[in-house]
Every structure is written in structure tokens, then in C-alpha cells.
């Protein structure tokens with residue numbers, strides 16, 4: 001048994017709660033020997049088979065590596081264990097319920113409590129559930145940080161044996177960041193979401209006032225039922241088209257900045273940087289709204305209101321014994337409008353698919369930028385054209401401007417039209433040549449001046 005015991009390292013876990021049990025089970029499966037340290041070693045419920053349990057003192061004494069699976073609020077009891085913990089590696093796995101709950105990171109607080117021990121922060125980004133199920137593709141990484149390299153190495157070795165990939169994040173001062181990371185709520189999505197909500201609210205109010213309230217005030221007609229489908233199907237494509245243009249606007253602005261500065265070695269303003277970094281999210285929201293537009297359009301024929309109107313028109317024509325003549329222009333107009341919509345949406349799907357990491361990873365940089373830039377502008381152009389076709393001849397009719405306001409789709413066309421116009425200006429041979437020279441660094445390259453290169457190459 002001595003050989004057996006000497007080969008298998010003995011580890012210790014403080015705390016017999018959810019995480020303590022799950023972690024223990026994994027450690028046993030990986031071939032470690034394990035002793036739990038508990039306040040009540042004789043009544044702590046079922047533990048993974050093959051483990052021992054002792055009081056904190058005895059457990060700490062017997063192992064070199066101790067996982068602390070106890071909430072931060074209860075750390076105080078460790079102070080009395082100072083002699084047993086001297087020189088030991090103590091792993092802090094704790095998380096907080098909220099950001100900035102304490103002035104100090106849990107792991108740093110722990111290191112101050114037991115200065116003789118080597119504290120390593122690790123495993124906190126995994127859940128007890130993930131540990132129990134073993135590492136899966138989506139949850140393979142263990143982040144760790146600590147002040148002592150040997151201590152980190154010991155923890156990294158254990159994590160590797162459990163099948164995780166270890167990412168070293170540096171000294172214990174990185175603990176705060178590691179503790180904050182499970183509490184993050186889609187940080188990259190904040191700006192795009194605010195924009196989406198703002199634009200949606202604005203255009204919704206706009207169409208409610210302009211369509212529903214206007215009809216009520218001017219003609220005493222209640223068409224509020226239109227909010228559910230008709231108005232929704234105005235707001236979604238409008239927001240989608242604006243968001244798609246907003247994807248491409250920062251790139252154009254960056255090019256204009258570079259042109260006016262005559263160099264690429266100068267940092268962009270912060271807001272532009274942040275805007276560029278959320279282009280993917282802007283595009284995805286836009287794609288989601290475009291899909292909604294497609295679905296809403298598909299249900300138009302089964303709407304009660306539409307079927308009622310169609311039947312009413314047909315019946316009145318039968319009664320009056322009349323037939324309306326076939327209008328070829330109308331056929332051309334509606335068909336090209338639908339066709340552009342379908343084409344635009346198809347290209348848009350392609351853009352969305354190629355932005356998936358598994359797809360973009362197999363594309364070369366040139367292929368990726370061809371799809372995202374060339375096909376992206378083509379998508380924007382087709383979707384804008386689709387909207388112009390929808391307006392057709394209404395742009396010049398005074399009757400379309402109720403209360404001197406343009407229809408919502410005309411209002412929204414301003415942004416994509418401006419983006420496309422600017423892009424065409426940038427494609428003019430003389431402008432394009434100058435921009436290429438700036439981006440190749442041939443023109444007034446002064447690296448002294450700038451701290452960062454542009455995101456666009």
C-alpha cells in the first residue's frame with residue numbers, strides 16, 4: 001500500500017457543499033487521493049466514494065494542495081489554521097453574487113488572512129454542474145492567477161489531469177477580473193442593444209403617431225389593430241436597414257479620418273474604436289430583424305384584415321360587373337421589389353453564416369474581407385434598393401407627407417443612402433489610390449505619432 005499511496009498524491013478540499021463534492025468526484029476519477037476538511041466531519045452527508053473526511057486542522061496538515069470550496073463570508077476560520085497552512089498551496093474558487101461587493105478581490109483578501117500560504121485563484125469560472133459532467137467543448141478552460149509560480153504550476157498540473165486547458169492570467173492582482181468574469185452580462189452587446197432599443201422605440205412611436213393617431217384625429221377611424229402586424233412590419237425592416245448601414249458607417253468614417261489626417265499611424269477616437277468593435281453585433285441584430293421582417297411578410301396573406309379586404313373588393317366588382325385591367329407596371333414594380341427583398345435576405349444570411357467562428361476560421365483573411373466587405377455593401381445596396389422600390393413614385397407625392405412628416409421608410413433611407421454615397425465617393429479612383437497609399441504606410445508614415453495601428457488594413 002505504501003507504493004500505491006506514494007504514487008497517488010493526496011489533495012484536500014475544505015467544504016463539503018455542491019462545488020466541494022463535484023470537484024472531489026472529478027479528482028477521485030482522475031486518480032487522486034482526497035481528504036475533506038469539514039466543520040462536522042461525522043455528519044456531513046454522502047461524499048464521493050473513496051474519500052476521507054477530517055476536521056480542518058487534520059485535513060490541512062496532511063495535504064500540500066488545498067481547494068477552498070467555502071463562501072468568502074466564512075473565510076475567517078482560516079486564521080486559526082495559520083500554522084497548518086504555512087507553505088501550502090490554497091486554491092480560491094470563490095465567486096461573488098454581485099460586482100464590487102467587497103473592496104478587495106476574494107483571493108487577495110484570503111492571501112492577507114493567511115500570509116504564510118500561497119494563494120492561487122482558479123476554477124471559479126466553472127460551475128459545479130460543469131465539473132460533474134466533465135470538461136466539454138464549450139467549457140474547457142480553467143483560468144488561474146497567483147503570485148508564486150510553483151504554486152500555480154501545481155494547480156495547473158491538477159487541472160490538466162482533470163482534462164482542462166489552463167490559461168495563466170498572471171499575478172494575484174488579476175483575481176478581481178477573474179471573479180468579475182462569471183458576472184458579466186454580454187459586455188459586447190451593450191452598445192448594440194442600446195442602439196436597437198432606442199431606434200425601435202423611436203420608429204415605433206413615429207409610426208403609431210403618424211399612422212394610427214393621425215387616422216383617428218383626421219378621419220375618426222380606429223385602425224389601432226394595425227399595431228400588431230402592419231406597424232411591427234414597418235419598424236423591423238427600418239431598424240434592420242439602419243443597423244446594417246451602421247455596421248459599415250464606422251469603416252467609412254475611419255477611411256475619411258485617415259484621408260484627412262494623411263496617415264494611418266494615429267489612434268482613432270475612442271467612440272469610433274468602440275463602434276468598430278461592435279460591428280458584428282450590429283450586423284447580427286440587423287439580421288435578426290430582417291428575419292422578422294421576412295416572417296411578418298409571409299403571414300400577410302393569412303391575415304383576417306387582408307382576406308376581408310380582398311373578398312370585399314372581389315364582391316363589389318362582381319356586383320358592379322366590372323374587372324380592373326391588369327397593370328403591367330404594377331406587376332414589374334411589386335415583383336422587382338419582392339425579388340430584391342429575397343436576394344438581399346439571401347446575401348444577408350450568407351454574411352451571418354460567414355461570421356460564425358467555425359466558418360470564419362477556415363476562411364483566409366482575403367476571403368473573409370471579401371465576404372464581409374464586398375458582399376456586405378452589395379447586401380446593403382440591394383436592401384436599400386428594395387426600400388426605394390417600395391416607395392416607387394411616392395417620394396414626389398405631397399399626399400405622402402402627412403402633417404409634413406415623411407413616411408417612416410423614407411426617413412430611414414437617409415442613413416443607408418448616405419453610407420452608400422460615401423462608399424461610392426471612396427471608390428473613386430483618385431480617392432482610392434490615395435487611401436491605398438496611406439494604408440500601405442507609403443504616405444507620411446510617422447510611427448512616433450501613433451500608439452496603435454488602425455483596425456482596418
Ligand SMILES: NC(=O)C1=CN([C@@H]2O[C@H](COP(=O)(O)OP(=O)(O)OC[C@H]3O[C@@H](n4cnc5c(N)ncnc54)[C@H](OP(=O)(O)O)[C@@H]3O)[C@@H](O)[C@H]2O)C=CC1
Nearest residue numbers: 015016017018019020038039069070071074094095127128
Ligand atoms: N456551486 C457552484 O457552481 C460554484 C461555486 N463556486 C464557489 O465555491 C464556493 C462554495 O460554493 P458551494 O459549494 O456552491 O457552496 P455550498 O453552500 O454548497 O457549500 C459551502 C460549504 O462551505 C462550508 N461552510 C459553510 N459555512 C462555513 C463556515 N462558517 N465555516 C467553514 N466552512 C463553512 C460547508 O461545508 P462543511 O459543512 O463541510 O464545513 C458548506 O458545505 C463558493 O465560494 C462559491 O462561490 C465557484 C464556482 C461554481
Ligand SMILES: [Fe+3]
Nearest residue numbers: 237293341386
Ligand atoms: Fe421589405
